[in-house]
Amino acid sequence: MPWSSISPMDRKTQFIADYLRQALSLTELCVRYDISRKTAYKWIARYQQEGASGLNDRSRRPHHSPAQTSETLRQALLEARRRHPTWGADKLLALLKAQEATVAWPSRRTVCDLLSREGLIRQRVGTRKRGHPGPPTLQATAPNQLWCVDFKGQFLTRDGKYCYPLTITDRYSRYLLACHAMPRISSQETQAVFTDLFQHYGLPQAIRSDNGVPFASCALGRLSRLSVWWLQLGIQPDLIEPGKPQQNGQHERMHRVLKAETTEPVGAHLTDQQRLFDLFQQEYNEVRPHQGIGLQTPASLYHPSERPLPPIVPAFTYPTHFVTRLVSKNGGIRWNSQWVAVTTTCAGLHVGLEEILHNEWDVWLGPKKLGRLLAEQLRIEDDLGRLRRKSV
Numbered sequence: 001m002p003w004s005s006i007s008p009m010d011r012k013t014q015f016i017a018d019y020l021r022q023a024l025s026l027t028e029l030c031v032r033y034d035i036s037r038k039t040a041y042k043w044i045a046r047y048q049q050e051g052a053s054g055l056n057d058r059s060r061r062p063h064h065s066p067a068q069t070s071e072t073l074r075q076a077l078l079e080a081r082r083r084h085p086t087w088g089a090d091k092l093l094a095l096l097k098a099q100e101a102t103v104a105w106p107s108r109r110t111v112c113d114l115l116s117r118e119g120l121i122r123q124r125v126g127t128r129k130r131g132h133p134g135p136p137t138l139q140a141t142a143p144n145q146l147w148c149v150d151f152k153g154q155f156l157t158r159d160g161k162y163c164y165p166l167t168i169t170d171r172y173s174r175y176l177l178a179c180h181a182m183p184r185i186s187s188q189e190t191q192a193v194f195t196d197l198f199q200h201y202g203l204p205q206a207i208r209s210d211n212g213v214p215f216a217s218c219a220l221g222r223l224s225r226l227s228v229w230w231l232q233l234g235i236q237p238d239l240i241e242p243g244k245p246q247q248n249g250q251h252e253r254m255h256r257v258l259k260a261e262t263t264e265p266v267g268a269h270l271t272d273q274q275r276l277f278d279l280f281q282q283e284y285n286e287v288r289p290h291q292g293i294g295l296q297t298p299a300s301l302y303h304p305s306e307r308p309l310p311p312i313v314p315a316f317t318y319p320t321h322f323v324t325r326l327v328s329k330n331g332g333i334r335w336n337s338q339w340v341a342v343t344t345t346c347a348g349l350h351v352g353l354e355e356i357l358h359n360e361w362d363v364w365l366g367p368k369k370l371g372r373l374l375a376e377q378l379r380i381e382d383d384l385g386r387l388r389r390k391s392v
Contacts, residue, residue, distance in 0.1 A: 012055040015040070016047050069106045069114065077111055081120050089115065135247055136238050138206050140172035144305040146238065147171065147204040148251040149215065151185055152258060159269045165277065166193060167258065169251055171208070174290050175302035176254065177201060179281045181267075181274040187214035187226050194226075195309070198233070202305025206236040208248055215239075219343035220380060221370040228345050231366050232313045250292070257284070316366040318352035323361070326350050340378050342370070 015033050018024060019040075024032065030040050046054035069077075080092045087095075089111035097105055106114075115121050140146040152165035164185050168178040180193055191214075207230060209215035216239055217224045227237040240247035262280050267273030285302075289295040318324055325333035331344035333351065342351060346365055353361040359375040371382040 008057070009055060012043055013052065015043060016055070019044060069110060073103070073106065074114060077106075077114060078118060078120070081115060085120075088112075135241055135244070136208055138208070138236075138238050140170075143170055143173050143175070143302050144202065144204045144307075145172060146206050146208060147177065148208045148248055150210060150248065150251055150255070151182075151212075152255050155263060155266060157267050157269050157273050158265070161270060163266075163270055163273050165258065166190060167251070167255065168193075168197065169254060170204075170298070170302055171250065173298045173301035174250070174254070174293060175298035176281050176284050179258065179277040181270045181277055183270060185213060187224065190214050191226055191229060198309040200304070203233055203235060203307040203309060204305060206238045208238040208240065208251075210240055210245065210248065211242050217345065219345050220382060221343070221365065221368055223343060223345045223365070223368075223370075225345050228349070228365070229313070231368055232316070232349075233310070234307070234314075236367070254284075316350060316352070318350075318364065319354075322352035322354050322364070324350045324352050335373070335375065335378065338378050340373065340380065342380060 011033065015029065015035075018029055018032075019026070026037065026040060030037055033040075043055065076096060077092060080096055081087065084092070084095075089108045093105055093108060093111060096103075112121075138146050147168055148171055149166070149168045152167055154162050154164045157163050161183065164182040166178065166180045166182050167176065169176050177197055178193055182189060207215075211222060214224050214226045216222045216227060216237070222239060223231075223237075230237055245252050258277075258280060262273070262276040267276050284298070286297055286299045289297060293301060325335070327333055327342050327346040327349055329344075329347050331347055332339045332341050334340075342363070349365065351370070352364040353373060354364065355361050356372070361373040361375065363370045363373050363380055371380045373380050
């Protein structure tokens with residue numbers, strides 16, 4: 001009788017039935033079912049004591065574990081973890097061994113298992129990878145169609161303070177609009193620099209940057225508070241692909257010249273370094289010929305934008321067939337009385353939703369598409385995530 005024909009439980013039941021009919025001797029039954037006499041006696045004894053339920057498989061866990069951690073040690077370890085919720089097994093064991101050196105404390109692996117079983121280990125939540133629109137495609141055929149911005153690598157001035165050069169250029173004319181010696185990378189301070197530029201030069205159509213702060217983030221749509229402000233002013237954020245600075249190569253080439261002419265040697269302090277930047281900016285714009293523009297100077301090609309900075313930042317407007325929702329301070333919207341996460345970078349603003357399929361809505365922040373709301377799942381998925389889902 002092959003084992004694969006019936007389940008183990010059916011086999012045991014059949015054996016007991018044949019044994020009770022006494023059609024065959026016990027030896028013959030053992031041969032027929034290919035089991036030892038010891039196994040046969042075990043099945044018979046369990047059936048006689050517990051009936052058919054006695055034939056069920058039983059746990060093979062030993063009844064006694066001499067090496068098992070005692071309840072006293074378990075409680076001591078758990079109490080130490082609660083007093084120090086950020087400490088791992090190594091630190092907890094070192095603390096307890098210092099207090100009770102004669103106790104045989106368990107191994108690090110055992111302590112980790114104990115903390116995990118008791119729910120005292122916080123699982124790390126990975127950052128969701130956001131989609132990217134791909135390489136930038138915008139071209140500049142006139143001034144102010146495309147500005148480029150970046151933070152040049154930080155360095156120490158002679159007083160030991162860090163300097164973070166913020167540089168902004170016009171793509172078409174190579175005009176260096178700003179070169180600021182910043183004490184830190186800050187969204188508010190960067191926005192203040194742009195406010196001064198917009199008041200002086202007007203608004204560009206788009207601004208190209210990398211994916212770092214404060215220009216972008218890992219939030220939905222890769223938006224940061226700075227790029228949301230740009231969108232409100234009618235300026236399109238234009239991101240290069242992550243890890244590909246050559247896509248903003250013209251701006252990077254300017255950085256090489258900036259470093260050579262303003263950091264050898266560096267300034268005594270930030271104010272002194274800013275003086276060096278100002279001298280460089282004037283020469284770069286008005287004196288230095290540029291091969292990329294036919295050996296002309298940037299100042300000879302650049303002129304301010306005809307779009308002035310509005311006194312009040314305008315609100316986003318949407319087509320009449322859109323449904324609008326206000327993004328709350330915690331970065332979500334209400335949808336069918338349920339909360340759906342968007343991003344805190346849009347807090348206080350209205351997003352527009354356009355129904356595309358049944359229970360699927362495209363989500364827009366002004367002219368920028370953030371992703372698609374999957375109403376049944378109560379989540380917004382970016383385009384890259386949606387393409388991955390369709391390919392599965």
